[in-house]
Amino acid sequence: MAAVHEDDYDYLYKVVLVGDATVGKTHLLSRYIKGSLPKNPTATIGVEFATRTVPLAVGGTVKAQIWDTAGQERYRAITSAHYRRAVGALLVYDITREGTFKSCTKWMEELRQSAEPDIVIMLVGNKVDLVEKDPSLRQVYFDAAHEFAKLHGLIFEEASAVTSHNVKYIFEHLLQEIYDQTSKRREQQSIDNSNMVGGIQVAAIGPKNDSCDNSC
Amino acid sequence: MQSASSTGTQRSAKAQKFHRLLSLPTVDLAALRELLWSGAPEEDPKVRAQSWQMLLGYLPPVQDRQPSGLQKKREEYEELRRRHYLPVEAEAPSGDVDGAILRQIRLDIPRTSPGLPIFGHQRIQQLLERILFIWSLRHPASGYVQGINDLATPFVVVLLASELDCLPEEINVDAASDDTLDAVEAGAYWCLTKFLSDIQDHYTSGQPGIQQMVAKLREIVHRIDQKLYDHLEEQGLDFLQLSFRWMNCLLLREFPFPCVIRLWDTYIAEPLEGFSSFHVYVCAVFLIYWSPQLKQMDYQQLMLFMQKLPTGKWRNQEIETLLAEAFVLKSLFHSSPNHLNPR
Ligand SMILES: Nc1nc2c(ncn2[C@@H]2O[C@H](COP(=O)(O)OP(=O)(O)O)[C@@H](O)[C@H]2O)c(=O)[nH]1
Ligand SMILES: [Mg+2]
Numbered sequence: 014m015a016a017v018h019e020d021d022y023d024y025l026y027k028v029v030l031v032g033d034a035t036v037g038k039t040h041l042l043s044r045y046i047k048g049s050l051p052k053n054p055t056a057t058i059g060v061e062f063a064t065r066t067v068p069l070a071v072g073g074t075v076k077a078q079i080w081d082t083a084g085q086e087r088y089r090a091i092t093s094a095h096y097r098r099a100v101g102a103l104l105v106y107d108i109t110r111e112g113t114f115k116s117c118t119k120w121m122e123e124l125r126q127s128a129e130p131d132i133v134i135m136l137v138g139n140k141v142d143l144v145e146k147d148p149s150l151r152q153v154y155f156d157a158a159h160e161f162a163k164l165h166g167l168i169f170e171e172a173s174a175v176t177s178h179n180v181k182y183i184f185e186h187l188l189q190e191i192y193d194q195t196s197k198r199r200e201q202q203s204i205d206n207s208n209m210v211g212g213i214q215v216a217a218i219g220p221k222n223d224s225c226d227n228s229c
Numbered sequence: 230m231q232s233a234s235s236t237g238t239q240r241s242a243k244a245q246k247f248h249r250l251l252s253l254p255t256v257d258l259a260a261l262r263e264l265l266w267s268g269a270p271e272e273d274p275k276v277r278a279q280s281w282q283m284l285l286g287y288l289p290p291v292q293d294r295q296p297s298g299l300q301k302k303r304e305e306y307e308e309l310r311r312r313h314y315l316p317v318e319a320e321a322p323s324g325d326v327d328g329a330i331l332r333q334i335r336l337d338i339p340r341t342s343p344g345l346p347i348f349g350h351q352r353i354q355q356l357l358e359r360i361l362f363i364w365s366l367r368h369p370a371s372g373y374v375q376g377i378n379d380l381a382t383p384f385v386v387v388l389l390a391s392e393l394d395c396l397p398e399e400i401n402v403d404a405a406s407d408d409t410l411d412a413v414e415a416g417a418y419w420c421l422t423k424f425l426s427d428i429q430d431h432y433t434s435g436q437p438g439i440q441q442m443v444a445k446l447r448e449i450v451h452r453i454d455q456k457l458y459d460h461l462e463e464q465g466l467d468f469l470q471l472s473f474r475w476m477n478c479l480l481l482r483e484f485p486f487p488c489v490i491r492l493w494d495t496y497i498a499e500p501l502e503g504f505s506s507f508h509v510y511v512c513a514v515f516l517i518y519w520s521p522q523l524k525q526m527d528y529q530q531l532m533l534f535m536q537k538l539p540t541g542k543w544r545n546q547e548i549e550t551l552l553a554e555a556f557v558l559k560s561l562f563h564s565s566p567n568h569l570n571p572r
Pocket of ligand 1: 033054142175
């Protein structure tokens with residue numbers, strides 16, 4: 014999984030962003046990669062690509078290749094080809110639109126079918142800023158999503174591309190989780206060398222309120 | 230308002246040719262096609278709109294029939310609007326299929342050509358919403374597919390500029406009467422409908438039209454730039470990844486808006502069988518244009534470069550070179566399909 018290709022990073026993870034149209038996938042990605050929202054936002058057509066290299070606390074780096082996909086049903090034939098060899102996914106819904114949460118089951122099945130069988134999935138409830146302003150807008154309760162995540166073995170967090178709340182966390186926690194799981198597997202297969210220490214953390218992760226001061 | 234078509238003291242030679250043709254009692258469509266293929270005069274927005282509408286079957290080529298012909302089409306559109314749009318709009322979009330389409334369209338309208346101020350205008354957004362919604366209901370095999378919103382924008386701009394007799398970048402939506410906007414809406418609807426009829430299978434299940442175009446593009450590149458082809462293969466870059474958006478949005482997202490309009494002059498002027506086969510040659514030339522750079526790039530550089538090509542400063546001249554080369558390429562392929570085959 015973690016292939017060493019070049020000198021400037023140690024692990025390469027392919028990650029896909031999926032979820033219904035307009036839940037905020039492209040905004041989350043832009044916020045994470047550029048530190049700002051898209052200047053001229055348009056609906057994503059097909060797939061779009063971005064990368065970011067994240068340092069590990071113990072040294073070394075993980076490079077994430079992130080594929081943003083179009084959410085509309087019609088594009089599924091095209092986009093699902095991109096799930097192949099993905100080791101991680103951010104499955105995004107909009108906490109103010111219940112339908113987008115209901116679709117998550119379908120998205121999950123598709124990921125498990127087309128991506129790597131042990132793909133790590135981060136469930137993300139986006140647009141939490143809207144609910145902070147007006148609680149009556151919330152259609153998906155935190156606990157319901159949390160329950161769903163637990164049931165299906167997903168990691169879960171709520172976020173907002175607009176305020177940056179948890180944006181860095183959702184991406185980097187996912188990368189860390191992929192790293193942890195793959196190194197665990199490597200240990201089990203005892204292919205890896207013996208001085209590998211467990212519990213390696215991706216640097217600079219706080220679970221809440223990252224101010225997204227990315228300088229890229 | 231200052232009349233754009235009369236600001237110049239003299240018409241350009243190009244504009245004169247169009248005017249001569251368009252003022253005949255019966256316009257020779259073949260001659261008009263030929264003329265429009267090389268681009269409408271930029272300074273004369275009415276000429277472009279007339280040519281587009283005529284070649285797309287909206288404006289009758291017989292002058293005497295134009296008023297009644299337009300009247301009939303506008304009434305037909307009014308009727309579609311009453312039948313399809315009003316009922317759904319009245320009850321806030323609910324859970325049914327039509328409601329879901331309208332909801333998706335509404336989500337995409339604010340994300341349509343955000344670089345062009347007129348699409349931020351509420352009246353234009355509503356006009357676009359109706360066009361897209363009615364088109365989708367009338368074409369259930371595809372329904373609304375994201376990207377079709379983009380494809381409607383050139384028609385709205387070209388027709389509105391003509392109605393207001395100003396250059397596209399000078400459009401002032403507030404200056405347009407309701408009747409003007411209704412005329413633009415009906416015209417844009419019928420033009421879009423005709424234009425998309427050539428590529429309807431781009432948007433049906435599995436998007437077979439796009440798959441075929443991508444396969445054709447791959448074949449052309451393989452034949453005429455084997456080094457580039459091999460490099461892309463080596464890097465594991467899939468032609469579908471690379472050109473999907475080009476096919477889905479007809480290069481609209483790849484060029485500055487004025488260039489798109491110029492490109493579409495030619496597409497609309499393509500012979501009766503439609504522009505879709507020519508489009509693939511345009512894409513091939515466009516891809517090969519970047520060949521020297523592309524051949525130096527690895528997978529990741531390729532992906533990032535291809536999704537944001539440095540065309541921001543492109544003008545009509547670059548588009549015209551592209552079109553001319555695509556024309557030559559197409560002729561070569563069609564006259565002897567295997568001539569260039571290296572195998
Ligand atoms: N309030 C709020 N709006 C958001 C947020 N993220 C995205 N949006 C809006 O949701 C719409 C769709 O966003 P986009 O990223 O294009 O969605 P995608 O189709 O999933 O890629 C846009 O109008 C955004 O402004 C968020 O965190 N909060
Ligand atoms: Mg998107």
